[in-house]
Amino acid sequence: MEKIIINTPGFRSEILVGERWEALSGLLPEKGVVIITDDNVNQLYGSRFPKLPVLSLSPGEGSKKLEVIEYLAEQLLKAGIDRSGFILAIGGGVVCDIAGFLAAVYMRGIRCGYISSTLLSQVDASTGGKNGVNLGGTKNILGTIRQPEFVICDPEMLQTLPEQEYLSGLAELIKTAVIGDKELFEHIESSFDEIMARKSDLLTLLVAKSVRFKGLVVTEDEKEKGLRRILNFGHTFGHAVELQKAVKHGFAVASGIELATEFSFEKRYISLEEKERIISLLDRFNLIDRLDISNDQMAKLVRHDKKKTGTDIHFVFTQGIGKAISEKVPVDDVLGFYKRFRDKK
Numbered sequence: 001m002e003k004i005i006i007n008t009p010g011f012r013s014e015i016l017v018g019e020r021w022e023a024l025s026g027l028l029p030e031k032g033v034v035i036i037t038d039d040n041v042n043q044l045y046g047s048r049f050p051k052l053p054v055l056s057l058s059p060g061e062g063s064k065k066l067e068v069i070e071y072l073a074e075q076l077l078k079a080g081i082d083r084s085g086f087i088l089a090i091g092g093g094v095v096c097d098i099a100g101f102l103a104a105v106y107m108r109g110i111r112c113g114y115i116s117s118t119l120l121s122q123v124d125a126s127t128g129g130k131n132g133v134n135l136g137g138t139k140n141i142l143g144t145i146r147q148p149e150f151v152i153c154d155p156e157m158l159q160t161l162p163e164q165e166y167l168s169g170l171a172e173l174i175k176t177a178v179i180g181d182k183e184l185f186e187h188i189e190s191s192f193d194e195i196m197a198r199k200s201d202l203l204t205l206l207v208a209k210s211v212r213f214k215g216l217v218v219t220e221d222e223k224e225k226g227l228r229r230i231l232n233f234g235h236t237f238g239h240a241v242e243l244q245k246a247v248k249h250g251f252a253v254a255s256g257i258e259l260a261t262e263f264s265f266e267k268r269y270i271s272l273e274e275k276e277r278i279i280s281l282l283d284r285f286n287l288i289d290r291l292d293i294s295n296d297q298m299a300k301l302v303r304h305d306k307k308k309t310g311t312d313i314h315f316v317f318t319q320g321i322g323k324a325i326s327e328k329v330p331v332d333d334v335l336g337f338y339k340r341f342r343d344k345k
């Protein structure tokens with residue numbers, strides 16, 4: 001088991017990678033704990049949950065909305081949860097985003113911890129304290145940054161994940177490798193069969209590397225004023241793909257990584273060889289969704305991005321495997337690149 005500590009101003013969060021998910025002793029208060037999960041996770045693991053009240057949500061992105069926060073807050077009130085209460089989220093990125101947001105706003109903030117049950121949430125969503133819900137067609141537009149007290153990442157939980165969910169998580173793992181850890185990239189490149197076989201020891205190692213890198217970034221820049229922006233690599237185009245095609249987050253991000261990598265190559269930030277290595281790794285895991293989005297549609301979607309300020313956007317480029325930079329770029333330049341990229345196809 002690897003314990004990774006994330007220290008942010010006035011707060012200490014522990015990420016326990018390779019820990020058994022049921023090993024909760026000492027982590028929860030004696031009373032006032034409520035579990036938030038979703039119906040799939042509840043069905044698979046609910047019989048082994050600690051004997052505590054459970055609020056189970058409909059699985060999927062559709063639950064990330066204010067009505068659900070309102071419903072859950074009503075249930076907490078009914079259960080008599082006060083300021084000393086504790087929310088234990090057991091689930092993937094959706095459950096953790098909802099539970100984290102609720103914990104941040106209920107009675108102006110109560111304690112929370114996560115048992116992170118998907119690869120995507122283990123390598124990315126549950127570390128760093130971002131949470132939130134969607135509003136209409138805009139993703140994560142209402143949210144806060146608030147660290148959970150602990151996150152447990154148990155590789156055994158990943159054994160029950162449907163294949164598409166597992167692959168979706170791999171895209172975020174590859175993203176982390178491209179922006180910050182060349183050794184992780186090489187490890188993924190050389191371990192295709194073991195990754196597909198979901199070998200627990202290997203998963204613990206890869207998740208820990210990813211969390212360690214994200215932890216360093218978040219420790220330095222919790223509120224995303226600078227360095228943390230690099231974690232959005234692939235997300236400008238990725239969010240557009242996700243909204244337009246309703247594909248899973250990781251697949252959308254993989255398409256976004258392909259585009260951001262091509263844009264980095266066009267700007268001569270990376271060599272042809274590196275560009276090909278990145279795209280062929282994504283292709284090996286069959287992650288890139290190559291269905292087309294028109295230039296006009298892409299323009300609408302990118303102009304909606306919350307990383308946009310005025311006519312500019314913070315766009316993340318790779319500067320070689322293991323290195324990334326966020327630059328303020330005119331939205332028109334981003335869209336100009338997209339048009340050139342489509343015309344070449």
Ligand SMILES: NC(=O)c1ccc[n+]([C@@H]2O[C@H](COP(=O)([O-])OP(=O)(O)OC[C@H]3O[C@@H](n4cnc5c(N)ncnc54)[C@H](O)[C@@H]3O)[C@@H](O)[C@H]2O)c1
Binds near residue numbers: 039040129158
């Ligand atoms: N807060 C952040 O920093 C951050 C970062 C990246 C992504 N996200 C968010 O994360 C969300 C996506 O997360 P996700 O991919 O984990 O989706 P998810 O939470 O919807 O989980 C995917 C599916 O897997 C099921 N599932 C969960 N654990 C399982 C298990 N152990 N076995 C079998 N099935 C299981 C769920 O019921 C669901 O159907 C998006 O909303 C995205 O915006 C947040």
